[in-house]
Amino acid sequence: MAQLHFTAWLRDQVPNQPLRADGTTVGDALAAAFTQMPHVRGYVLDDQGRLRKHVCIFADGRRLRRDVALTQRIGPDSKLYVMQALSGG
Amino acid sequence: MNERMLVATRKGLFTLTRNNSAWTIASTAFLGSPVSNVLHDARDGAIYAALNLGHFGAKLHRSDDGGKNWRELSAPAFPPGTAGEPSVQLYWTLVAGAPSQAGRLWIGAIPAGLFRSDDRGESWQLVDTLWNVPEREKWFGGGYDDAGIHTVSPDPRDPDRAFIAISCGGVWETRDGAKSWKLHGKGMVATYLPPDQAGALESQDPHRVARCAAAPDTMWMQHHCGIFRSSDAGATWTQLKPPGDDFGFAVAAHPKDGATAWFVPAVKDEFRYPRDGAMSVTRTRDGGKSWETFRDGLPQRDAYDLIYRHGLDVDETGTRLAMGSTTGALWVSDDAGERWQLVNAHLPPIYAVHFH
Numbered sequence: 001m002a003q004l005h006f007t008a009w010l011r012d013q014v015p016n017q018p019l020r021a022d023g024t025t026v027g028d029a030l031a032a033a034f035t036q037m038p039h040v041r042g043y044v045l046d047d048q049g050r051l052r053k054h055v056c057i058f059a060d061g062r063r064l065r066r067d068v069a070l071t072q073r074i075g076p077d078s079k080l081y082v083m084q085a086l087s088g089g
Numbered sequence: 090m091n092e093r094m095l096v097a098t099r100k101g102l103f104t105l106t107r108n109n110s111a112w113t114i115a116s117t118a119f120l121g122s123p124v125s126n127v128l129h130d131a132r133d134g135a136i137y138a139a140l141n142l143g144h145f146g147a148k149l150h151r152s153d154d155g156g157k158n159w160r161e162l163s164a165p166a167f168p169p170g171t172a173g174e175p176s177v178q179l180y181w182t183l184v185a186g187a188p189s190q191a192g193r194l195w196i197g198a199i200p201a202g203l204f205r206s207d208d209r210g211e212s213w214q215l216v217d218t219l220w221n222v223p224e225r226e227k228w229f230g231g232g233y234d235d236a237g238i239h240t241v242s243p244d245p246r247d248p249d250r251a252f253i254a255i256s257c258g259g260v261w262e263t264r265d266g267a268k269s270w271k272l273h274g275k276g277m278v279a280t281y282l283p284p285d286q287a288g289a290l291e292s293q294d295p296h297r298v299a300r301c302a303a304a305p306d307t308m309w310m311q312h313h314c315g316i317f318r319s320s321d322a323g324a325t326w327t328q329l330k331p332p333g334d335d336f337g338f339a340v341a342a343h344p345k346d347g348a349t350a351w352f353v354p355a356v357k358d359e360f361r362y363p364r365d366g367a368m369s370v371t372r373t374r375d376g377g378k379s380w381e382t383f384r385d386g387l388p389q390r391d392a393y394d395l396i397y398r399h400g401l402d403v404d405e406t407g408t409r410l411a412m413g414s415t416t417g418a419l420w421v422s423d424d425a426g427e428r429w430q431l432v433n434a435h436l437p438p439i440y441a442v443h444f445h
Binding site: 009010039042043044046047048049050052054055084085088089 | 142143144145146148161164166167168169171174175176177
């Protein structure tokens with residue numbers, strides 16, 4: 001199971017500890033996490049299910065391009081970080 | 090007169106109350122977060138706050154105890170597959186429905202989606218009859234990437250009637266409970282368009298429209314290209330000619346007197362600050378035939394304050410006004426705009442001021 005870390009900016013929405021989630025892609029792992037925390041989905045994805053413009057995801061030490069982030073393949077030991085992109089202010 | 094006001098700012102929501110003739114900050118909420126607008130629903134006392142979290146999207150919260158505690162509500166969203174694949178960037182205006190429509194709320198958003206709730210904001214539906222009008226293809230953003238709805242005005246006489254205004258997409262009315270919409274606005278002029286298209290209804294930029302509560306056919310508009318008045322609930326408009334600048338964003342309509350309205354002028358669109366750095370408020374009391382300009386209590390030098398669309402309000406008596414600026418100054422008038430008192434010069438940039 002991949003390990004998901006969320007930015008401290010979302011501390012009111014997400015517990016202050018990494019989550020474990022199944023999935024072979026970043027999008028799948030996030031979807032699994034959102035089944036546990038449905039209210040967080042709208043903070044990370046936009047109305048159409050795209051990664052929000054000013055949210056960025058790092059997978060195993062690499063920042064993912066926004067347009068391909070959700071389809072990025074991950075392994076069972078992957079570490080994902082969901083962060084605020086500083087482009088958003 | 091109203092003794093309480095809500096001020097939505099770039100850095101949170103401020104509630105001010107009046108005690109011993111002085112306005113002070115009674116409470117704050119969402120400090121650090123942009124609050125794009127706020128609504129006090131007089132029908133049940135609930136307060137709704139729209140947040141614009143730059144990274145994490147637009148959110149909606151409700152307080153049922155006067156602002157002490159808040160609960161996040163379902164955020165109105167464009168359903169997956171909506172034409173154009175839009176996503177909400179901003180909740181621009183929050184409006185209560187008619188007194189007979191318990192729980193009915195409206196939200197106007199950027200992009201220009203109109204959302205409706207019938208359960209006090211617990212769930213929301215996109216009004217797709219408006220989103221799907223063919224003229225939407227000709228709408229465009231005014232100061233934002235996309236067009237947006239900043240004015241929603243239910244007709245107090247008929248719950249099936251509502252008027253909306255879009256920057257930049259003209260003014261629209263429904264008379265059948267939002268099943269269909271009619272594009273109005275004859276008489277408006279857009280000088281930012283080629284001359285032969287200046288009257289195109291679907292490309293007008295009404296910055297803000299205010300309706301007289303007691304005379305609902307009377308509406309006042311601060312348009313990108315001037316000031317207009319309608320006496321037929323927004324179907325047709327007549328341009329008015331105040332002395333000096335007729336550019337600005339805000340307008341307030343007297344709640345009882347259909348001949349009285351207030352505006353806050355700025356140098357036109359390539360500048361957008363008070364002429365010569367001197368703030369003023371203009372008022373007409375005869376339907377726009379004549380105008381008065383008031384400066385008492387307002388800064389008359391080095392002032393670059395702009396009053397945004399929702400930054401000017403008049404209370405239920407028509408005597409007390411408040412306005413908040415882009416540079417965080419808040420003023421109140423207790424004599425219908427003739428003299429002003431500075432309440433606070435150091436608030437965050439102010440998006441909206443509402444008495445209640």
